[in-house]
């Protein structure tokens with residue numbers, strides 16, 4: 001069935017590109033991926049290949065320095081992320097940012113599968129064949145030149161937790177990274193990503209330990225964006241191509257003004 005979205009996407013994309021030519025974009029966009037299953041690898045490779053050819057991809061270090069471009073980020077540490085890093089990113093020399101949950105990477109077998117279903121998918125589906133990479137996998141990512149960020153200890157929704165559990169998920173995760181990798185990550189991405197899955201208290205805890213906090217709220221990151229209210233664009237690899245490029249090029253930004261304002265208000269309240 002052809003949805004309205006499928007029909008409208010090419011028109012929206014063309015209109016957006018015309019507008020963008022008149023108003024060039026400053027700053028960088030963080031693209032957000034999760035699991036990249038074998039059935040979507042080709043789509044992913046085409047997308048990344050094109051961004052690479054156009055010279056638009058930037059490393060986490062360059063994003064941290066405020067460069068203009070597109071940063072690739074991956075949430076949850078799925079095993080497929082490592083495969084993608086080895087087979088698609090490494091040949092291009094592309095460096096990306098991977099957000100890992102230490103508690104999930106330390107689990108294996110059925111215990112990990114249960115935790116994926118309960119925490120990552122919020123109980124809405126089961127893990128199936130999906131697995132999270134172990135610490136050897138995380139080490140391999142680092143050896144390939146990628147940056148590791150914290151995605152909470154166990155992938156819990158911070159706003160649903162009391163003070164002790166928040167400490168375990170934010171400060172506890174930082175401690176786990178320090179033990180396993182020798183340092184607290186500069187980057188943090190809170191779980192679920194919408195502007196209402198974090199609050200001022202959680203953001204303050206994150207800001208005390210991490211230089212950057214990335215949300216899942218769509219938008220561009222400029223010099224004016226608060227480092228603890230960074231935006232990211234979730235990219236659907238299974239969907240329509242024009243719709244995907246619309247997300248990559250910021251065409252969906254107008255729908256997230258309210259979310260960005262909410263996030264910015266919380267970040268503005270953080271003590272310098």
Ligand SMILES: [Zn+2]
Pocket residue numbers: 075076120151155191192
């Ligand atoms: Zn996640």
